[in-house]
Amino acid sequence: MTTPTDPSAERIVLDALGAALAQEPADARIAIAYSGGLDSTVLLDATVRIAGAARCVAFHIHHGLSANADRWLAHCEEHAAALGVSFAARHVDVRRDPGVSLEAAARDARYRALDALCDSEHVRRIWLAQHADDQAETVLLQLLRGAGLAGLAAMAPEYRPAGAAVTRVRPLLHVLRAQLEDYARARALRWIDDESNADTRFARNALRHHVLPQLAVHFPGFRDALARTAAHAAAAQRLVDELARLDLQAVASEDGQSLSRDALLAFGDERALNLLRYWMRALGLPAASTARLTDALRQLRDVHDDHGLRVDHAGQTLRSYRGQIYWEAGDSGDPADETALIERPVSELTWRGEPVWRLPAWRGTFVFTEVAAGDPLAAEPAAAIPATLLTNQRLRVRARSGGERMRCDAHGPSRTLKNLFQERGVPSWKRDVPLLFVDDLLLFVPLLGVNLTALDALHANRAKVVQRADEQGGAAERRIRIDWREDLLIA
Template sequence: MTSTAESPAERLIIEALGIALAALPANARVAIAFSGGVDSSVLLDAAVRVAGASRCLALHVHHGLSANADAWLAHGEAFARERGVEFAAQRVEVSRKPGVSVEAAARDARYRALDALCAAHGVHFLWLAQHADDQAETVLLQLLRGAGLAGLAAMAPEFSPPGAAATRMRPLLHLLRAQIEQYASARALRWIDDESNADTRYARNALRHQVTPALTVHFPGFRDALARTASHAASAQRLLDDLARIDLSTVSRDEGRALSHDALVALDDDRALNLLRYWMRLQGFVSASSARLGDALRQLREVGAGGDGHRLRIDHAGHALRSYRGLVYWEAGDSNDPADEAALIDRETGELAWQGEATWRLPQWRGTFVFEAVDPADPNAADSDDAIPVSVLQRALLSARSRSGGERMRTSDAPGAPRRTLKNLFQERGIPAWKRDVPLLFIGDELLFVPSLGVNRAALPAHAPPTEARVRVIWREDWLIA
């Protein structure tokens, strides 16, 4: 679908969206992040003219930070309805914790909500309304904060976050705020003004209202210059990422969830820090300061590969850096807490009245319990340590639970064999912390099976008929299911 554009600004914006749309699969739907402000209003209006209303989806995030938030939601829904566009919204809670930037918390909450809405509606492309002035402000902010190359690269024209439902695209990134406002005026659009945009206590607003006007007078081409800086930084960062991938191929252990302590500290400081930054991004962590990363590397060098990870005092993004048996990894919790006293994640309990099912899918755990029949012709089947009589599985509800700390099990049938804590058993067998985050299988209120440790012998009858059918329980993570 095309539309005749009358003003120069209209022609530029229609052309930019036409190019962006042509890069997508035929008939693919596009979600537009729609706040109701002038930028997103122009983006939505132009998207309808270029792609047609049926291919557009307007997504609104209600932050609840303003007394006018409900009115903005109503305005956004009406604006989309006037153009025949499907509208969806989601309310979010923005952290107000001391020391947490409201701007950053709102941005993170907004992107999480937008991605969730894209996933719910099956849309794989998200258009954002940032423009050249936004890009220039971002580069300036990052420069003033002393950010590295990743920060100076600012906003990419196109970006696919790991695990995200939609690719983020910024088709207006090379256009000026003035051109967007000219389009809005030519189309007589109505939009809302967020009163917080005038609050110069926020760093971005201070730049917008007090710094960039002066730059415009004395350095009229500063936006293009900063855009080139962002582009150069992005190119340099790609090269650093290539180097980090090379290093990770030799340092990585256990599918990238851990690093070899020896191999990491063998790198010089610059390469080791570059690798740590890249690895943390792969783990989904927000970036850490250079000071914190430098301190982490210093402590890792001091601890040594065989040292005690409890001596590390590096906390970041709700996790603690640990060193255990030659591996470096992140464990949920605080570094002042004892390592691995309980499950890393508390998930809701699942229950099953087992009636011979071959599998029990647990999406909250991203895995499946497999019940594998033991061959009755196998002469050793009845004596197998991991074979469970069917009658045991049927005597009560099965439940999958998180570790709460202190659980015990007996792994031997030897007379007088004690029940031992799961923590001790995991440590004895060298199971790293991230592999201990598994569902515990209970029969009624009794622990029956623990992935990586096996069957709790105390839950089995002392004498079961040798002819009784038996099964083995196996835990398989999603990526292991064929």
């Protein structure tokens, strides 16, 4: 441990941040998570010294969990201004779901708010002040919780969560807290002390105040040893992730939303569980306990009736349908039944030959393509529609509300969309599609096609159509194919 007057602590901190700065794009702004505590105060001060105040922006999150939170916000804003650093803050409402600790809920809220601030300031990397003692605490906590490799890997020097746009950078991860204290004293820095850090009812605080001091006496190098453990676990995790990625390619649907049940069960239990964990991460689902995943695998092996499979996790339900397994939002009852119907605003367009109709709320586009006269599709009523049935018509798009019907077979009756989706094997998570209407007539449903009942009704109004066609100079000969194309990139 360094002494309060040891000048090497200042050099260690500045060198660590200098190495991190070298990895940043030239002249890129440096976002810093600034709570006002010792660690982030040192991070902010040292970053300003090596990068310059003009490149720095400090982000503060007001959790509202302490009576002193307003005072902390004022302190941080004042200190950032004294350094000449841009400053932004955001208030969060920490809400705890059942079984989630206050620490975890506050951490999740904090990271969401930091990501939002990064987005508003157009930065894609944020520096965090976690240090070597934090890393040791994290590894010990994960060990005591019986965590697997991912947990033991603890905090990475750089990490971007799945689906996130912001990379979290921890440039002080190999610096001791004692060295940060020495730096702060040498620089005469002022910081705030969060009173909750002394509350040993929190597991991390209990380790910090009661366990780590004893480890330091008997095992002086324990921090380095635990850091090596984290690095070994991270390396092993990368290997098992690569195996899971290859397995996912072999058993997943093209969009990755479902897995082949038989192919999954052909793996041994350990490999199948590894794949399930990786798949859930890829879908953005929170990690599930080993007990829950083991139960899911047991049900997949033992329950042969699709209706009998039921695994709930984080507001999702694992379902099986026609040999595929998938996660479905909420409690949707029968796995072959309707998915949860999502309300969206109604969109309208008076169609005058537009080739595309972009619908951001649906993350997709309706495409209207003219079919050549010699194309076989031109003779298929369900494949190509006379342009005069669409031109100057009020087209409307809305979400399913349940009970809609259409007729796909020229000689068959109308049937509910639910029955048609089931008959065609469309899994429930793909049934949330935009319905295209002409006024109040359901004309087209993605994955199902044109509603022949609506075509008959439009043809019955033929007199107006023919008149309109004459006015437009032969437009009646043109036929239009309608397609729905989902965005390739999910926001």
